[in-house]
Amino acid sequence: MIIVKIGGNILDNPSRLHSFLVDFSKLQGPKLLVHGGGKIASAIGQRLGITPVMVEGRRVTDAETLELVTMVYGGLVNKQVVAQLQALGCNSIGMTGADANAIRATKRPLGAVDYGYAGDVAGNESINITALDAILQAGLTPVFAPLTHDGNGSMLNTNADTIASVLATALARKYRVTLMYCFEKKGVLADADDEGSVIHFIDQQKYKELKVAGIVSAGMVPKLDNAFAALNQGVSQVLIGEAEALLSIEETDTTFAGTTISLN
Numbered sequence: 001m002i003i004v005k006i007g008g009n010i011l012d013n014p015s016r017l018h019s020f021l022v023d024f025s026k027l028q029g030p031k032l033l034v035h036g037g038g039k040i041a042s043a044i045g046q047r048l049g050i051t052p053v054m055v056e057g058r059r060v061t062d063a064e065t066l067e068l069v070t071m072v073y074g075g076l077v078n079k080q081v082v083a084q085l086q087a088l089g090c091n092s093i094g095m096t097g098a099d100a101n102a103i104r105a106t107k108r109p110l111g112a113v114d115y116g117y118a119g120d121v122a123g124n125e126s127i128n129i130t131a132l133d134a135i136l137q138a139g140l141t142p143v144f145a146p147l148t149h150d151g152n153g154s155m156l157n158t159n160a161d162t163i164a165s166v167l168a169t170a171l172a173r174k175y176r177v178t179l180m181y182c183f184e185k186k187g188v189l190a191d192a193d194d195e196g197s198v199i200h201f202i203d204q205q206k207y208k209e210l211k212v213a214g215i216v217s218a219g220m221v222p223k224l225d226n227a228f229a230a231l232n233q234g235v236s237q238v239l240i241g242e243a244e245a246l247l248s249i250e251e252t253d254t255t256f257a258g259t260t261i262s263l264n
C-alpha cells in the first residue's frame with residue numbers, strides 16, 4: 001500500500017493541491033493520505049490574535065493553540081481535502097487520531113521547552129491497526145489530520161511527518177508499504193536554491209554528513225528522522241519528492257526524480 005504525506009506549501013496552493021489530489025485519486029490499491037497544514041494554522045491564528053511559536057520545527061501548543069489546530073486541521077483542511085477527493089471519485093474518510101482510536105499519544109514531557117499539548121506516539125501499540133485495516137478493507141481511503149488524542153479526553157497536536165511515519169510503520173505489519181513525503185521541491189536538494197541539485201539517494205551515513213555540512217536543516221531534519229525511523233521498522237520504501245512526481249512511483253520503467261531514502 002502507499003502512504004502519502006502532503007505538506008503545508010502544497011495545501012496552501014489551491015491549483016497545486018487540486019492537481020495533487022487528481023493524481024492521488026488515480027493511485028491503485030489501498031492508500032492513505034496524511035496532510036499537514038501548519039502554515040494555514042499560523043495564518044488563521046494570526047487573524048485571531050494567536051501568535052505562532054515554533055521550536056525546532058515543532059509548534060508550541062498552549063490551550064488556545066490546541067483549539068485553533070483542532071479546528072483548522074481536523075475541520076477546515078481535512079474536510080476540504082475529503083470533499084475534493086469525493087469529487088474525484090475517491091471515497092475517503094477524514095480522520096484524526098481520536099477517530100476509531102486510531103492513534104493515541106502522550107503529551108510531551110516537560111523539558112527545556114514546554115511544548116504544551118504536543119503529542120508523541122510511543123509505537124505500534126498506540127495505533128489501532130484493526131480499525132484502520134477494516135476501513136481499508138471496506139475500500140475507503142483514510143485522510144489523516146495531524147492530530148492525536150491522549151485517551152483521557154484531550155486532543156494533542158502531532159507533526160504530520162510523524163503521523164505518516166508511525167502509520168506506515170504500523171501498517172507495515174500487514175502490507176508492503178511505500179511512504180512518500182510530497183512537498184513543494186523536487187527532493188532533498190544539495191543547494192536549496194537550485195531545483196536541479198536533487199540528491200537522489202540518502203543513506204544514514206550520507207544523512208549525517210549532510211546535517212553536519214548544514215545542507216539539510218529546518219523541516220527537512222524531522223522529515224529525514226521520520227523517514228529512517230520508518231525504514232528501521234519495516235517500511236519497504238521511503239521517497240521524498242515534489243507532489244507532481246507522485247504518479248511516477250507506480251511506473252516501473254521510470255526512475256524516481258526525487259530522493260530515495262535507504263538504510264545503507
Ligand SMILES: Nc1ncnc2c1ncn2[C@@H]1O[C@H](COP(=O)(O)OP(=O)(O)O)[C@@H](O)[C@H]1O
Pocket residue numbers: 006007008009010036182183184185187188189190191192215216217218219220221223
Ligand atoms: N536540503 C534541503 N532540501 C530541500 N528542502 C530543505 C533542505 N533543507 C531544508 N529544507 C527545508 O525543508 C522544508 C520541508 O520541510 P517542512 O517545512 O516540514 O515541509 P512540509 O511540511 O511542507 O512537508 C523545505 O520547504 C525547505 O525549506
Ligand SMILES: CC(=O)N[C@@H](CCC(=O)OP(=O)(O)O)C(=O)O
Pocket residue numbers: 006007008009035036037038039041057058059069118119146157158159160161
Ligand atoms: C506539533 C506540531 O508541530 N504539529 C504541526 C502539525 C502540522 C504539520 O505538521 O504541518 P506541515 O506538515 O504542513 O508542517 C504544527 O502544528 O505545525
